[in-house]
Amino acid sequence: MEVSVERRDGFVVVAPEGDVDLSCARDLQQSLREAMEGSPARVIVDLERVPYMDSSGVATLVEAMQIARKQSTKLVLCAMQDKVRSIFEIARLDRVFTIVQDMEEASTA
Amino acid sequence: MASAGQSTDNGTVPGVDPHVTIELLSQPRYLSGARDLVAAVSKRFGFNDSDCGRISLAVDEALCNVIRHGYDRSPDGRIWVRVWPIEEGGEKPAGICVVIDDEAAQVDPTIIKGRDLDDVRPGGLGVYIMREVMTSVHFERRSGQDMGMRLVMTKLIDDQSEKAARHGS
Numbered sequence: 165m166e167v168s169v170e171r172r173d174g175f176v177v178v179a180p181e182g183d184v185d186l187s188c189a190r191d192l193q194q195s196l197r198e199a200m201e202g203s204p205a206r207v208i209v210d211l212e213r214v215p216y217m218d219s220s221g222v223a224t225l226v227e228a229m230q231i232a233r234k235q236s237t238k239l240v241l242c243a244m245q246d247k248v249r250s251i252f253e254i255a256r257l258d259r260v261f262t263i264v265q266d267m268e269e270a271s272t273a
Numbered sequence: 274m275a276s277a278g279q280s281t282d283n284g285t286v287p288g289v290d291p292h293v294t295i296e297l298l299s300q301p302r303y304l305s306g307a308r309d310l311v312a313a314v315s316k317r318f319g320f321n322d323s324d325c326g327r328i329s330l331a332v333d334e335a336l337c338n339v340i341r342h343g344y345d346r347s348p349d350g351r352i353w354v355r356v357w358p359i360e361e362g363g364e365k366p367a368g369i370c371v372v373i374d375d376e377a378a379q380v381d382p383t384i385i386k387g388r389d390l391d392d393v394r395p396g397g398l399g400v401y402i403m404r405e406v407m408t409s410v411h412f413e414r415r416s417g418q419d420m421g422m423r424l425v426m427t428k429l430i431d432d433q434s435e436k437a438a439r440h441g442s
Contacts, residue, residue: 186337187301218333242304
């Protein structure tokens with residue numbers, strides 16, 4: 165899995181690519197912590213190129229959400245594939261995160 | 274085709290040789306191969322794509338728990354995943370039985386529980402997910418061994434009515 169972190173005007177986009185499981189969840193965790201540095205107004209996690217995620221990956225996003233809440237950063241997940249959405253629904257985390265369809269919506273949600 | 278029978282709901286391992294066996298080291302890099310194989314076998318047994326994904330997710334979560342908690346991330350532990358079709362006399366299997374064995378320290382199976390979902394925090398979701406997506410999940414100490422736990426999971430192809438009954442709806 166690769167993760168890109170891009171700082172744009174007023175927000176940060178974190179875009180992992182590949183399956184997110186126990187073998188690489190720490191890489192995503194590190195990238196999310198990096199994205200949160202400086203308390204940006206908004207962090208968008210673009211999941212368009214993540215076909216699979218297990219609870220290790222979900223845990224990193226929950227941690228990011230907790231950091232975001234503490235520092236008043238808006239965390240938004242976007243472009244979630246069905247398999248990934250499924251684990252959020254099973255864990256009932258789809259009610260906890262802000263999840264939107266695409267990047268355009270993520271920048272305003 | 275050998276019959277796995279109906280006796281797996283209480284954790285009984287089928288009395289015939291497994292149809293598929295995977296042996297892997299306790300290293301996260303092998304998770305993707307294990308879940309891909311389990312998903313492919315589930316598809317052959319007749320599960321739809323959604324359920325194939327859920328079965329492989331349950332196996333992934335079980336293996337993660339063995340790697341993290343059983344072997345404490347030591348990379349040289351051994352794990353065995355065995356798969357059987359559940360036969361009920363029809364042309365196609367009625368479901369799948371997956372048994373996961375390890376040689377890690379034994380724990381009291383009754384303390385292996387999923388956490389309360391209202392307690393939103395990182396981690397602790399694996400067991401909850403397994404119980405949610407499979408028809409039955411049973412942990413036990415491996416008999417006749419000083420070390421090692423066994424997990425027996427089943428999923429029936431049409432388990433929606435059973436799930437509904439379990440959730441009281």
